[in-house]
Amino acid sequence: MSFESMAKRLNYHHLYYFWQVAKNGKLTDVAKELHVSQSALSAQIKQLEHQIDEQLFLRDGRRLVLTDPGKRVFTYAQDIFAKGQELELLLSKGIHSEQHLSIGVLTNLSRNFVVEYIKPLLLEKKISFSLHTRILSNLVAGLNRRDFDIVLTNCSITEQQQESSLQQHLVAQQPVAIIGHPPQKPATTFPLGYEQVNWLLPAKGTAIRSAFEAFCLRNNYKPNIMAEVDDMAMLRLLTRDTDACAVLPPVVVKDEIANGQLVVFEEIPEAYEQFYATTIDQGIFPKLFGGPVSLG
Numbered sequence: 001m002s003f004e005s006m007a008k009r010l011n012y013h014h015l016y017y018f019w020q021v022a023k024n025g026k027l028t029d030v031a032k033e034l035h036v037s038q039s040a041l042s043a044q045i046k047q048l049e050h051q052i053d054e055q056l057f058l059r060d061g062r063r064l065v066l067t068d069p070g071k072r073v074f075t076y077a078q079d080i081f082a083k084g085q086e087l088e089l090l091l092s093k094g095i096h097s098e099q100h101l102s103i104g105v106l107t108n109l110s111r112n113f114v115v116e117y118i119k120p121l122l123l124e125k126k127i128s129f130s131l132h133t134r135i136l137s138n139l140v141a142g143l144n145r146r147d148f149d150i151v152l153t154n155c156s157i158t159e160q161q162q163e164s165s166l167q168q169h170l171v172a173q174q175p176v177a178i179i180g181h182p183p184q185k186p187a188t189t190f191p192l193g194y195e196q197v198n199w200l201l202p203a204k205g206t207a208i209r210s211a212f213e214a215f216c217l218r219n220n221y222k223p224n225i226m227a228e229v230d231d232m233a234m235l236r237l238l239t240r241d242t243d244a245c246a247v248l249p250p251v252v253v254k255d256e257i258a259n260g261q262l263v264v265f266e267e268i269p270e271a272y273e274q275f276y277a278t279t280i281d282q283g284i285f286p287k288l289f290g291g292p293v294s295l296g
Helices: 003-008 012-024 027-034 038-052 068-093 111-122 136-144 207-218 232-241 250-258 284-288
Strands: 057-060 063-066 099-106 127-134 150-153 167-180 198-202 224-229 245-248 263-279
Touching (some): 012 038, 012 063, 012 068, 063 068, 099 111, 099 136, 111 127, 111 250, 111 263, 127 136, 136 150, 167 207, 198 232, 207 245, 207 263, 224 232, 245 250, 250 263
Parallel strands (some): 198 224, 198 245
Antiparallel strands (some): 057 063, 150 263, 167 245, 167 263
C-alpha cells in the first residue's frame, strides 16, 4: 500500500504509539511510560501495520527492531511529532519568543573549530544557545532524545548508526600537518631532518593517527613518541609548551601560528580532519548556517 493512501486514513494515535516503541525498542518500557498495558500497546501497533499492510517490527531477543518499511514510517513519525513538540514549546513560551539551540560537542573536538562554527549564531539577536561537551555515545543518544538540536563531531555519526532520521552535514575539512616551533623546523622535507625529533601524536585508532602512521610507513620512518593525547585542547598545550613536533590540523593551534609561536613544518599528503554537524531537524542547518565553515 502506498504512503499516499495510508495518509488518507492514518490514525495518529496508533502512529504515536509506534513512534514511542520505535525510539525505545521495548514494549514493556513504553507501556509503563505511557501508562497503558503491554497488550493494548501491541494491539495499537498491529492496527497500524494492518492499516498500511506492512510489518513494522522484527523481534531481536527482547528488543523490537525496525524493518525497512518501519524505518521509513519512523522517519515520517519523527518529523510529525517533533514538529508537534516544537509547537507545544512555542505555544507555552509565546509565539514571538526567542529561539534557543542546544549544541552537543564531542569532547576532543578542536575548540577553535567550535568557535568558528557558532559565529553566525552570535549575530542572531533572537537566538541563544548552550554548548554541552559529551562523548560520542552520549551525543547520539541525546540527538535521538532531542536533548540536542545540533551535534558537532570530527567523525561520521550516520556511518555508525542505523538511525535514518539523522541529517549529517560535512561543514569543514582541514589538512593535517606537522607543527612545531620555528627553530626546530628542518631545512629538508620528511623524513630527512626528523631523525632526532620527539613526537606528540593523537591517540591510536583516530583518523589523524592512522594517516600519520601510513605516512611514516611509506617513508620507512619510526617516530620517537613522547606522548599520545586523545584531547585536542591538551595536544595544543603540549605542542605550545614543549619542543616536540605534533601532528594535528592547523586550526587547533590557529592563534599560536598567527602570533609566530608555532609554524607548519609541512602538510601530510592525503590526510584530513573532517568536521560534521548532525541534526534530526532538517530545517535547522540551512536556516542558520547555510554553508561550509571557513577555518582559515
